[in-house]
Amino acid sequence: MKVLRASLGVDKHSTAKDDVISNMKKVDVMDKYLATLGKKVKGNEVRKAVKEIFGIDLHLISKEDIGTTVSAYDPAVMETLRLYLKLDKNDTNRDTDIMNMSKNDVMDSYSKMYEHKLSGKDLRVLINHIYGVNLDGISSLEHARLSINSKGQWIVKSDLDLIILTSSRDDVEVFVAPTDYYVEITGSTYLPDSLIEKLSSMGFTYDKTTNSYYYVNPIGESIPDAFKGQTIGAIVGTLATEFPPN
Structure with missing residues (x-):
């Protein structure tokens, strides 16, 4: 709340704009909050924001290995993770290793390939692919x-x-x-x-x-x-x- 208040031009301790914040869509709150963190936003910061804003614990989903159960992630995710492992994007030889990674590690590795500069929209798409949590849909x-x-x-x-x-x-x-x-x-x-x-x-x-x-x-x-x-x-x-x- 302190960060969001400051982003709206009021003192971080003032509640003058809290009604505006409470009426914002959660995806908009997420975008505005992430924007205050700078150009690079790492996975742990994103997961903390999701928990604080949506009340959804992505870390728990990863820790207990629940959520999305698929033989492979979305092709774009798989290609990026292969590149992260120094493979050709179409080389499937280590796909089993990728699918054995924790969901948090998949997210962090993907984000690292983009220098942790993914937009809020891109991060929400990624979260849906990896954790099976559709934040845009939830917000609506x-x-x-x-x-x-x-x-x-x-x-x-x-x-x-x-x-x-x-x-x-x-x-x-x-x-x-x-x-x-x-x-x-x-x-x-x-x-x-x-x-x-x-x-x-x-x-x-x-x-x-x-x-x-x-x-x-x-x-x-x-x-x-x-x-x-x-x-x-x-x-x-x-x-x-x-x-x-x-």
Whole structure:
């Protein structure tokens, strides 16, 4: 907050602009904060910023080796890491070594190849590729009334949220269920029919035990971003139609 206040032209101890800061999108807060750190921003500084701004612990994801489960990272990431290992960008002989690196080391090695001068936007893309955390998407859901629990952490959460989306620690499975608040205001334990229809068409199955609709990626890898986006889009679209904001 001290850094952000100063960036807005007020004393770092003044709360005069705190309402402006609190209404900023989290990605904008991240960009403004990183810009104050100088031209070079190292991985540990980025991870600290993500934890402070979004409440997401990337270090924990790396330490426990959870999050994205894939046979290889995005091609651009793999090519850069091969160059870091003094290989040709198309030489796959040490890809196993790359995939055995901690996620933090992958991020730091990639960033080092760009002299730690990646923009906030580029860093968010990188974080999504490595950790499976879509910060841009999360920032856009701040008032969507959708709770998200992923990789053992709350990504987005409010007491007034109506739907909860939970993914397994490796993102291979995803579950959609009503929140207690939804049950309270609707008197029903079932999701809206329109959402059930959308989820069913996407391959979700109802689990009576947990009263949730779930999907498991049949190839055993983390669910692709496109499918995650389609799922979230179906939920947010349904909430906007069935429960329009006052």
